Amino acid sequence: MESKYCRESRVIRTSRIFPNDMNNHNTLFGGRLISDVDQVASISAARHSRRECVTVSIDSVEFLHPVRPIDSVCFESYVTWTGTSSMEVFVKIIAEDLKSGECKIAATALLTFVALGQDKRPIKVPSVMPETEEEIKLHETAPERAKIRNQKRQISKDLAGFLTMKTFNEMN
Template sequence: MNRPEKKYCKESKVVKTSRVFPLDTNNHNTLFGGKLMSYIDDIASISAARHSRCGTVTASMDSVDFLEPIGQEDSVCLESYVTWVGRTSMEVFVKVIKEHLLTGERKLAATSFLTFVALDKDGNPQPVPQVVPETEEEIMLHQTAKQRAEERKSHRKHSKALAEALAVDKPW
């Protein structure tokens, strides 16, 4: 399959809006963090697939920064797009906006960065097109992505060292 050398961030943009129902909430009557994380991974995976036009797998999810609680009177709108790419990996940014359905007030509720790896039909990492930012937000995120990638690499190294030190063969 012929892949373009470059794609614009907007080509991978995905927007998803959901209502917050009682079954989506915790004991504080706010959206479960795990439910929001599931929404984030879902929408980010679509952005990664749109950019690469192949199978993808979530390689990492940076910390989700919960900035505002999302209540039952709110809708939750997620926006995602690819901000930066390596050779076979893609960084996807997800912005979560809550909107009070009665007043129309909108606030940034959460942000997250995820990394996906593009896979060929045999499950091997596959090169992806470069990404071209256009808007002020896209340019800022693109310019700061290398630092986040280095932090991820360092974190992964520490995680692997920790995994080697942890026992997994002992019963509870």
């Protein structure tokens, strides 16, 4: 299977912020931002694999600066690293003050997707070839993040096995 450049999966989307996107602090609602992050990241995963993809995890979202009503918000995503069927997707969120032109990195996010074959089972994906300094840094540091992701996933599975649905079942 041929490798692909990070740029081949790049997605850039800019949106205006509207009143219904705001929270009670008059900044962009975090849930809205996460929804948009998942959407652009899913396109990057599909572009890289050319397959149907599912979100396996939102590994991290770091809110660095609030997005205000006078800002536009730009999402840039691309695949940084792959396993056998999994893809790590990085999303950079940039807020631009539309009056001054000042830009800030408002947030960053890392998500994991799995490509699916026609049988809806995981399928092998191409490896990634980074080119820019940013892409190389993210690619080089990805194996450690993958190790941590796998550890967290096992902890979550262990916890889920311990949890009960007693309260849920009592309500229904």
